[in-house]
Amino acid sequence: MKKLKGLKCVSCGHVHAIEMIYECEHCRGSLDIIYDYESIFTENVSDHISEGGIWRHRSLLPIAANTEAVSLGEGNTPLLRSTALEVEFDQAEILIKNEAVNPTLSFKDRPLAVALTVAKQFGVEGVVTASTGNTGVAAAAYAARAGLPCRIYVPKGTPKEKLIMMEMYGAKIELIEGTFSDAYLVSGQEAKKNGWFNLTSTFLNPYAIEGDKTLAYEIYEQYGGVPDWIIIPIGAGPLLVSCYKGFRELQLAGKVAKLPRMVGVQAANCAPTVQAFEKKLKEVEPWGYSNQTVASGIADPLTTYPQDGTRTLTTIYQSEGCGIAVSDESIMHYQKWLAQKEGIFAEPSSATAIAAIEVMKEKGFLQNGDSIVTVVTGHGLKDLKSIR
Ligand SMILES: *Cc1c(COP(=O)(O)O)cnc(C)c1O
Numbered sequence: 457m458k459k460l461k462g463l464k465c466v467s468c469g470h471v472h473a474i475e476m477i478y479e480c481e482h483c484r485g486s487l488d489i490i491y492d493y494e495s496i497f498t499e500n501v502s503d504h505i506s507e508g509g510i511w512r513h514r515s516l517l518p519i520a521a522n523t524e525a526v527s528l529g530e531g532n533t534p535l536l537r538s539t540a541l542e543v544e545f546d547q548a549e550i551l552i553k554n555e556a557v558n559p560t561l562s563f564k565d566r567p568l569a570v571a572l573t574v575a576k577q578f579g580v581e582g583v584v585t586a587s588t589g590n591t592g593v594a595a596a597a598y599a600a601r602a603g604l605p606c607r608i609y610v611p612k613g614t615p616k617e618k619l620i621m622m623e624m625y626g627a628k629i630e631l632i633e634g635t636f637s638d639a640y641l642v643s644g645q646e647a648k649k650n651g652w653f654n655l656t657s658t659f660l661n662p663y664a665i666e667g668d669k670t671l672a673y674e675i676y677e678q679y680g681g682v683p684d685w686i687i688i689p690i691g692a693g694p695l696l697v698s699c700y701k702g703f704r705e706l707q708l709a710g711k712v713a714k715l716p717r718m719v720g721v722q723a724a725n726c727a728p729t730v731q732a733f734e735k736k737l738k739e740v741e742p743w744g745y746s747n748q749t750v751a752s753g754i755a756d757p758l759t760t761y762p763q764d765g766t767r768t769l770t771t772i773y774q775s776e777g778c779g780i781a782v783s784d785e786s787i788m789h790y791q792k793w794l795a796q797k798e799g800i801f802a803e804p805s806s807a808t809a810i811a812a813i814e815v816m817k818e819k820g821f822l823q824n825g826d827s828i829v830t831v832v833t834g835h836g837l838k839d840l841k842s843i844r
């Protein structure tokens with residue numbers, strides 16, 4: 457594919473050829489796809505407009521022009537003005553990007569649709585992933601759509617609703633004792649053994665995370681520009697990092713002048729990246745405490761890959777954003793509040809992005825006139841235990 461220049465290591469800068477690899481061969485750093493933007497921006501892209509959702513932006517995805525998309529109609533989710541939030545927090549403008557209405561009810565459909573399309577491009581025989589739940593659900597559905605077998609490694613505490621969905625879509629599930637980080641290690645060994653494509657949604661798969669950029673393109677189009685702040689719940693943080701990359705591409709294309717300030721939100725009980733931000737550190741350390749939280753979808757202690765947290769932290773600093781930790785009580789409060797005030801039922805991991813506004817306000821990050829887009833990443837029906 458001419459438009460792809462290579463896979464660049466974010467740590468040492470070495471550029472690798474476009475292949476099915478997951479880390480830098482020199483320093484094991486994570487990889488970032490680099491494009492020949494000049495050719496992309498001068499090319500006539502009108503022929504992509506007929507495709508829906510994320511595929512309208514195919515020219516900025518690692519997909520050849522003639523590859524058939526593995527799609528279930530992901531993306532093109534609503535950006536909703538929230539007067540209730542504006543009143544609650546005395547802010548001029550707050551909008552909700554509701555990712556809960558994607559085909560498998562979370563934003564993970566964006567990266568997984570791209571990943572399964574790339575899997576077909578590479579001609580792999582199967583796919584593997586570690587997951588806190590939503591990646592597994594999306595991987596299972598898109599693997600079914602692609603006609604590929606799918607094996608998923610999840611930590612034992614994963615919500616039952618998510619496990620049922622994975623099973624329904626025909627994936628093979630392995631429950632792992634321990635945290636997401638333990639599942640991450642086992643899935644990596646498994647993918648290697650079989651030569652299957654590893655879709656794990658840390659920064660491991662450089663192709664999958666490109667799908668997250670489409671969130672930026674949609675916010676730009678629907679908002680009609682760039683909001684001051686974008687609030688995103690983060691595990692390792694690829695959604696935040698890729699969303700920012702999407703805005704940088706819009707800047708390179710000459711469409712926007714400024715960039716948004718990125719806010720990464722974690723549950724206070726599992727907050728390695730936010731802790732590093734609060735201590736003004738340059739690097740994230742693994743979370744050494746218990747990681748029990750109602751926000752299971754973002755509970756990633758980064759046990760053997762703290763550098764993934766560092767990649768997200770670096771983006772937060774670059775964008776002049778911030779890291780925010782929220783308590784489980786506040787998450788549960790705003791989950792119910794959002795459902796009752798705005799009719800949006802978010803899962804606990806996603807309600808963190810509402811609870812964060814209160815903390816940002818308290819800590820003095822917000823001016824009243826600031827515009828805010830907050831991202832509801834997944835649907836409440838997928839995680840009912842905390843509500844029961
Ligand atoms: C995966 C996930 C996140 C975090 O996204 P990352 O890109 O992995 O940091 C946030 N919310 C929900 C509901 C998720 O499933």
Ligand SMILES: [Zn+2]
Pocket residue numbers: 465466467468469470480481482483484485
């Ligand atoms: Zn490197």
